[in-house]
Amino acid sequence: MIKKLLSCIGILLFSILLAGGFVAWQSYHFWFQSPTKDAETVLYTVEAGAGFSSIADDLAEQHIINSKNWFKFYTIINGTASDLKAGVFELKPGMSYSDIMKTLMVAPNSEEVSITFPEGYTVKQMGELVAEKFNITPEEWSVMTGVNSPLNNHNFVLTAQKPAGVDLEGYLFPDTYRFFVEATAEDIVEVMLDTMENRLVDTGAFNSDFKFQSEISNLHELLTTASILEREVRTSQDIPQVADIIYKRLKIGMPLQMDSTVNYFTGNNTPSISLADRDIESPYNTYLNTGLPPGPISNPGIDSLKAAVSPKTNDYYYFLTDAKGEVFYGVTFDQHITNKNKYLK
Template sequence: MFRKLLFILFALVFVAICTAGLFYMHLMSWADRPAQTNAAEKLFTVAPGQGLGKTADALRQEGLVSDALRFTILARLNKQDKQIKAGEYIFSPAMTPNEILGQMVEGRVHLYRVTIPEGFNMVQIAATVAAAGLSTEADFLKTARDPKTAESLNIQAKTVEGYLFPDTYYFPRGLDSATIIATMVKQFEAAFRPEWRQRAEALGLSVHEVVTLASIIEKETGAPEERPLIASVFHNRLKKGMRLETDPTVIYGIPDFDGNIKRRHLETYTPYNTYKIKGLPPGPIASPGTLAIEAALYPAQSDYLYFVSKKDGTHHFSKTHQEHKAAVRKYQLRRKKR
């Protein structure tokens, strides 16, 4: 009787092992088969604190996996059930369950591309980040204008204006504005080479003054190759104690500028009105790129003190005020009359 019971027990264990083995083989086969083929990609979100069961159910409801229970068992067998990262993912039913699980465990979340052009100021950058769905303009600007933000990033200014480096970035959704801003400032720090700091010191300029001057050069540049010449004009004027008299700085100091600069704007004092103040304004007016920063540090050698737009993206440069007035009549006043 005992032998018979032992035989039955062994038989049951054998059947259980075989069944478990078959189930495991079937599960591994299922894990390497996509739910569908040639299916469109979908944006799938794993919320913070979302459990494995809820995630598996959501995957099944979206048609990304065919069986929520098997997906749950797969994750637990792989000891990955507590390793899934929150975030947004791009999945397709043409992906296998193993591939989907692997992406979530590795946290390969969907990244949103944000391109910041050279010469954008904080307001424009905030709008660009908001358009990508990564922040609101109000929150981004509030953080960017907070002196504590600048202090935490070792910026010797009250805001981060000028230090949000122009580049293409890839961010996951869910980051706060402070993290996005810090990433852009770190990119500035990486781009501002050690020899540039030495050059700034040799010129008697702080990094902040270099960025300020570079931002003006950036905004005045119609043709990129003119940057060193434009820089030479500003350096020459600063050496002679002349006012910079540059419209972009005036515009920066005008609240809600409508795109039309008027004489009253030039005659109204603001800290950024370089027709009224001497020297550089208190800070950058935009984010300069590397070429503008380099031009500020290594201007062309010239005797030019003036330049005027030729209305074709380039400028006419003059050494004397008389030459400049003639150029203004030629390129500006006559065209207005026409």
């Protein structure tokens, strides 16, 4: 009986030692391990106000840590979860939890860069500004904003129902931003997508169920309309009027005949296009094709977005803009020709 009892105690002690050894191995493996050999440094961004749980989840998704649960457990034991700083940090997959926390607890000496994107700029023009301020090549920008952008699965892009064959033109909100100097093309484009989504919510483009509500069928068409408005007229008084003209023409199947859409594919920036340009075959040629072009022709600002959502009802079907930016309207084609002969000499 005593031998049996001693045997059971021995087995129990062995199990305890085995479990303790496993925990110790796990602690060493997860808490004190060295960076993976030949692992590339990752620039990891902690946004201001980011919660620790979301940071742990993100570190695991990026394979910087092996277990988010062990990482959370480690920080609970050490009481360091609330000490993380915002900024851009250099991390390596396989870093020990101790080293990761030491890194994230010291605010980086990262310089912030301010960049202003004018309203109506194309993604190409935006990319040229980005290349001047950041270590981002035009090719990297083109990939991130192109037809096959990795951000095509962004919630806003999916909600907008962007067609597969068009890029992110029109989806980036033009504004003044501040980014860390180490920011990538993805960092910048993602923030601009988020901002465009938020600005559209502000315009009333969505109802309480976050369903699109407007005179056109989806957000992509709204962005396309707003981008044309941005390039056609200048003042906040005229933009809603021209928005109504666009919608009326769409409703009756009348070609939009917008010079800005022709300038988009020719690369010109002239207030009045040539007759030869009007005959160039392109899906963006709104003289030869009815309906909206396949996608936006610029990145619209807030006034154009508001006008596309809430046009100002009027009787006009025609308008023109003179060299000074003044807009003249006509109900009939004859009135339009009269205005053209009078104001576009």
